[in-house]
Amino acid sequence: MNKRLHFLFTMLIALSAISCQGKSYNKKATESITPNVNKQEQEIETEEPQQSLTVDSIAYNLKLASLANGDTTGLWPVKDQPLPLNGAILPFNRIIAYYGNLYSTKMGILGELPPKQMWQRLNAELKAWRTTDPATPVVPALHYIAVVAQGSPGKDGKYRFRMPENQIDSVLAIAQMQENTLVFLDIQVALSKIQDELPLLEKYLKLPHVHLGIDPEFSMKDGTPPGKKIGTFDAKEINYCSDFLTKLVKENNLPPKVFVIHRFTRRMITNYQNIKLHPEVQIVIDMDGWGPPELKFGTHRNYIYSEPIQFTGFKLFYKNDVKKAPHRMLTPQELLKLKPQPIYIQYQ
Incomplete structure (x- = not known):
């Protein structure tokens, strides 16, 4: 009997020890797991939402609708266009540009005046546009x-x-x-090809503030020297430029490039409906004809308004626009009555 009691007592002590060891092990296991769980929860709680790569869609579409200026034809604003990447200049700002070449005083106001005088005059234009449309900030350009x-x-x-x-x-x-x-770098290819000229400007176009312009007027396809007749660019050539700029933006983490194409006849841009839009590139078709107000309005109506691509621009000539009656240039107030309103203004 004593032996049996002694055996039972010994077994109880052993079981108690095992139980205590088990509790101690479980506690350690819990302690080793719990901090990791809490850390994960903490990381989830403090993780910031990813920023959008594109501009705010509501703000963008509202500004496009504003630029359409009440157009009811369905042409403007352009439908199904991609949202631009963050940092896009258009349509939130209006670009006011001076055009020309430093080697010539006859090709435009940029080159005609010394830099300080040129800036005084350009600043006056900036002020006029800022006053006329205070809702749209202005950005100077050369x-x-x-x-x-x-x-x-x-x-x-x-x-x-x-x-x-x-x-x-x-x-x-x-x-x-x-x-x-x-800064815009403009290309007049003449008898060359855009594929041979554009890559030579790559190092400049990698700069975030440098953008592109091309001039179909001087893109000759049949060997005729430039200036003898009006040249042309096809959608394929324009798409080549857009693809080139898109690649630069992606590879160099740049804001979208503005791409200006001059136009004052229908044939200057062919197959416009095949021009592709990209989030990395903002295309402006710049009304480039000179003359009295009604002639310029007609050119805009026939070749800019009627074939929508993305954004529109309007060119003003300090000398050529005033040669014929009524011998005056169009004002910002008059240009803002256009449908759509131009978001790029160029002075030559």
Whole structure:
């Protein structure tokens, strides 16, 4: 009997020890797991939502509707266009540009006046637009002809002159005289091809404030020297430029590029409906004809308004627009009555 009691007592002590060890093990296991769970919960709680890569869709579409200026035809604003990447200039700002070439006083106001005088005059235009449309901030720009069509064939027979880099650098320096100034590099290919000219400007287009312009007027397809008749670009060539810019934006983490295409006849842009839009590129069709107000309005109506692509621009000539009656230039107030309202204004 005593032996049996002794055995039972011994077993109870052993079971009690095992139980205590088990509790101790479970406690340690719980302690080793719990901090990880809490850490994960903490990470989830403090994780910030990802920022959108594109601009706010509501703000963008509201501004597009405002630029359409009450158009009821369904042409404007352009439907199904992609939202631009963050940092897009348009349509939240209006670009006011001076156009020309530093080698010539006859190709535009940029080059006609010394830089300080030019800036005084451009600032006056900026003020006029700011006063007329205070809801749309204005951004200054210098639109420089970096490849110029010329009357002589040159060594390679292409009838174009590529500006030396020191001239382009000079324009960049003039732009730095005023904060937030954009630079556009314009290409007149003449008998060359856009595929041969655009890549040569790549190092400049990698700069976030440098954008592109092309001029179909001087894009000759049949060997005719530039200036003898009006040239043309097809949608395929325009898409090549857009694809080139898109690639630059993606590879260099740049804000969207503004891409200006001049136009004052129907044939200057062919197959416009095949032009592709990208979040990385904002296309402006710039009404480039000169003359009295009614002629310019007619050109806008026939070739800009009727074939919508994305955004519109309007060019004003300090000299050519005043040659014929009523001998005056259009005002910002008059241009803002257009449908759609131009978001890029160029002075030559």
